[in-house]
Amino acid sequence: xxxxxxxxxxxxxxxxxxxxxxxxxxxxxxxxxxxxxxxxxxxxxxxxxxxxxxxxxxxxxxxxxxxxxxxxxxxxxxxxxxxxxxxxxxxxxxxxxxxxxxxxxxxxxxxxxxxxxxxxxxxxxxxxxxxxxxxxxxxxxxxxxxxx
Amino acid sequence: xxxxxxxxxxxxxxxxxxxxxxxxxxxxxxxxxxxxxxxxxxxxxxxxxxxxxxxxxxxxxxxxxxxxxxxxxxxxxxxxxxxxxxxxxxxxxxxxxxxxxxxxxxxxxxxxxxxxxxxxxxxxxxxxxxxxxxxxxxxxxxxxxxxxxxxxxxxxxxxxxxxxxxxxxxxxxxxxxxxxxxxxxxxxxxxxxxxxxxxxxxxxxxxxxxxxxxxxxxxxxxxxxxxxxxxxxxxxxxxxxxxxxxxxxxxxxxxxxxxxxxxxxxxxxxxxxxxxxxxxxxxxxxxxxxxxxxxxxxxxxxxxxxxxxxxxxxxxxxxxxxxxxxxxxxxxxxxxxxxxxxxxxxxxxxxxxxxxxxxxxxxxxxxxxxxxxxxxxxxxxxxxxxxxxxxxxxxxxxxxxxxxxxxxxxxxxxxxxxxxxxxxxxxxxxxxxxxxxxxxxxxxxxxxxxxxxxxxxxxxxxxxxxxxxxxxxxxxxxxxxxxxxxxxxxxxxxxxxxxxxxxxxxxxxxxxxxxxxxxxxxxxxxxxxxxxxxxxxxxxxxxxxxxxxxxxxxxxxxxxxxxxxxx
Numbered sequence: 001x002x003x004x005x006x007x008x009x010x011x012x013x014x015x016x017x018x019x020x021x022x023x024x025x026x027x028x029x030x031x032x033x034x035x036x037x038x039x040x041x042x043x044x045x046x047x048x049x050x051x052x053x054x055x056x057x058x059x060x061x062x063x064x065x066x067x068x069x070x071x072x073x074x075x076x077x078x079x080x081x082x083x084x085x086x087x088x089x090x091x092x093x094x095x096x097x098x099x100x101x102x103x104x105x106x107x108x109x110x111x112x113x114x115x116x117x118x119x120x121x122x123x124x125x126x127x128x129x130x131x132x133x134x135x136x137x138x139x140x141x142x143x144x145x146x147x148x
Numbered sequence: 149x150x151x152x153x154x155x156x157x158x159x160x161x162x163x164x165x166x167x168x169x170x171x172x173x174x175x176x177x178x179x180x181x182x183x184x185x186x187x188x189x190x191x192x193x194x195x196x197x198x199x200x201x202x203x204x205x206x207x208x209x210x211x212x213x214x215x216x217x218x219x220x221x222x223x224x225x226x227x228x229x230x231x232x233x234x235x236x237x238x239x240x241x242x243x244x245x246x247x248x249x250x251x252x253x254x255x256x257x258x259x260x261x262x263x264x265x266x267x268x269x270x271x272x273x274x275x276x277x278x279x280x281x282x283x284x285x286x287x288x289x290x291x292x293x294x295x296x297x298x299x300x301x302x303x304x305x306x307x308x309x310x311x312x313x314x315x316x317x318x319x320x321x322x323x324x325x326x327x328x329x330x331x332x333x334x335x336x337x338x339x340x341x342x343x344x345x346x347x348x349x350x351x352x353x354x355x356x357x358x359x360x361x362x363x364x365x366x367x368x369x370x371x372x373x374x375x376x377x378x379x380x381x382x383x384x385x386x387x388x389x390x391x392x393x394x395x396x397x398x399x400x401x402x403x404x405x406x407x408x409x410x411x412x413x414x415x416x417x418x419x420x421x422x423x424x425x426x427x428x429x430x431x432x433x434x435x436x437x438x439x440x441x442x443x444x445x446x447x448x449x450x451x452x453x454x455x456x457x458x459x460x461x462x463x464x465x466x467x468x469x470x471x472x473x474x475x476x477x478x479x480x481x482x483x484x485x486x487x488x489x490x491x492x493x494x495x496x497x498x499x500x501x502x503x504x505x506x507x508x509x510x511x512x513x514x515x516x517x518x519x520x521x522x523x524x525x526x527x528x529x530x531x532x533x534x535x536x537x538x539x540x541x542x543x544x545x546x547x548x549x550x551x552x553x554x555x556x557x558x559x560x561x562x563x564x565x566x567x568x569x570x571x572x573x574x575x576x577x578x579x580x581x582x583x584x585x586x587x588x589x590x591x592x593x594x595x596x597x598x599x600x601x602x603x604x605x606x607x608x609x610x611x612x613x614x615x616x617x618x619x620x621x622x623x624x625x626x627x628x629x630x631x632x633x634x635x636x637x638x639x640x641x642x643x644x645x646x647x648x649x650x651x652x653x654x655x656x657x658x659x660x661x662x663x664x665x666x667x668x669x670x671x672x673x674x675x676x677x678x679x680x681x682x683x684x685x686x687x688x689x690x691x692x693x694x695x696x697x698x699x700x701x702x703x704x705x706x707x708x709x710x711x712x713x714x715x
Contacts, residue, residue: 022361
């Protein structure tokens with residue numbers, strides 16, 4: 001890394017929701033973020049959306065990374081809804097894996113910060129997580145909830 | 149670095165030794181001048197690849213011991229005397245999307261096109277052991293067909309003679325789809341003896357380690373159900389292959405080709421020894437063991453991997469497992485071109501990649517092949533991309549004539565030397581697993597997961613650093629308009645609603661007592677090792693119990709399968 005790591009370093013939850021179990025990508029990304037100096041919470045696949053929200057709240061994570069190789073990205077909008085309902089509007093969500101272009105647009109529209117496709121350089125993921133974390137930390141701790 | 153130059157051949161050419169040495173020295177000198185910065189090249193398994201191979205690397209002197217003739221030990225050149233010339237490989241494309249009606253329509257198209265080998269890919273909800281009413285409807289039918297009941301299975305194979313086609317079921321344990329298929333056969337008075345095909349997701353170890361899509365029941369329960377399944381199928385459906393040992397999952401998760409082959413062979417040894425421990429004779433079950441491999445784009449390495457694996461399995465089956473029947477020594481395998489090598493950038497390039505991977509598999513002597521569609525990296529494949537994938541196989545067979553000659557790369561100095569080196573590396577890894585107490589113990593402790601994770605990270609770093617070039621990703625990039633790409637439609641929500649309604653009608657119309665009795669019997673068998681648990685799964689399917697109900701019962705009795713995830 002050329003840039004100095006944030007202090008405290010970004011705290012990232014790397015997880016999978018829905019039904020897909022392919023985890024090569026999520027393990028690689030988790031290992032790479034960890035090696036870049038971040039605090040990474042990694043879970044096995046198939047987490048319930050409610051569990052992810054609870055973990056994000058209890059662990060005060062900056063960024064949630066959702067890996068989806070087999071269409072689980074279709075329920076990511078429900079995760080964003082649940083995060084907002086829990087008052088976690090400021091937690092940034094990124095998605096990585098197989099996401100068709102048309103559906104990527106839909107994800108970005110509902111508030112996903114970024115979608116990483118196969119072939120994305122890991123350095124770029126580190127960079128985006130750092131920037132999203134810095135952005136989150138400059139916001140007031142509790143933003144006033146906007147109407148959805 | 150070892151010398152790249154063949155030094156001496158053998159005493160067979162004493163008169164020509166000096167001429168050989170002179171020529172070799174001249175080549176070495178010219179090569180060094182033209183390629184002064186030649187750096188060591190290693191393949192994905194870590195074996196150094198030289199610029200030239202010759203008689204010093206492989207002499208062919210021990211032809212019968214090292215290669216033999218096709219169909220003869222050590223089976224290096226192929227498991228059958230006639231191989232692809234006698235019978236081309238089966239084209240077994242993965243098929244499954246939407247509702248049972250969608251699947252049936254697609255299946256009829258495929259059969260009309262002349263295929264005799266089909267596959268059934270169920271929805272991810274089925275993989276995870278759930279019925280349609282247990283998961284978010286948004287996810288239903290997006291990756292495979294929603295099959296939960298004997299009625300669904302009947303629709304999948306409507307107007308199709310079950311005994312006339314070979315069916316590859318992507319059906320992890322407890323093999324509910326197969327139980328539903330057997331129930332449909334019973335309804336139609338098709339004798340089970342006529343049913344042929346493969347349980348091609350039977351390898352719970354690969355699911356626990358690498359492909360968590362299919363892992364449902366905790367490790368000890370899985371171990372028992374698989375042995376029960378093998379025993380039941382050998383007895384009642386002798387034309388079925390109850391085991392497919394899946395190296396593909398290991399390699400897709402990051403194992404090197406040599407590691408993937410070693411883990412596969414160790415897994416097969418584990419399953420065979422578990423069967424033997426129950427008093428089954430190796431020759432009763434080994435002829436129905438099959439294998440499934442990934443074919444990466446590391447062309448010669450994959451050919452060598454498959455040839456070395458075939459030779460090793462013959463040795464293992466005979467010497468280590470004590471099989472006497474030659475059918476037990478045959479390394480029958482299906483292979484799939486690797487989706488990991490496919491790129492999202494410039495996706496049409498993937499057609500070239502799949503063709504090269506398929507060639508490696510064909511030269512490696514596969515029995516059946518799935519070629520990936522070029523758009524798999526973008527979404528579930530579109531119809532056109534799936535058609536091109538099949539056409540690729542037809543072109544390789546009929547236009548390029550790859551099926552005309554048996555083991556056409558056999559005798560190549562490079563391929564034979566590499567086959568020997570891959571075999572050594574595979575045996576080294578097998579030794580490591582044996583030392584850890586065998587495959588079951590090695591995955592229970594996380595050793596295999598750790599090795600795979602390390603290999604995945606090492607390979608990714610090669611790509612990140614540019615040491616491994618990937619066209620369109622870290623080399624030869626072009627600006628492209630991603631939005632212009634065709635994309636697949638998701639299932640119609642109305643069809644999914646109809647499917648859920650039908651499922652609920654099916655459940656409401658069943659004999660509640662019969663269902664309860666079957667589930668009670670299943671639960672008892674799960675806790676009684678003297679019974680065959682798979683027999684009770686089949687009985688449950690016959691009684692109208694659904695896929696999800698069977699999985700729920702076994703999860704409750706045997707524990708939920710949670711993989712050991714190591715980062």
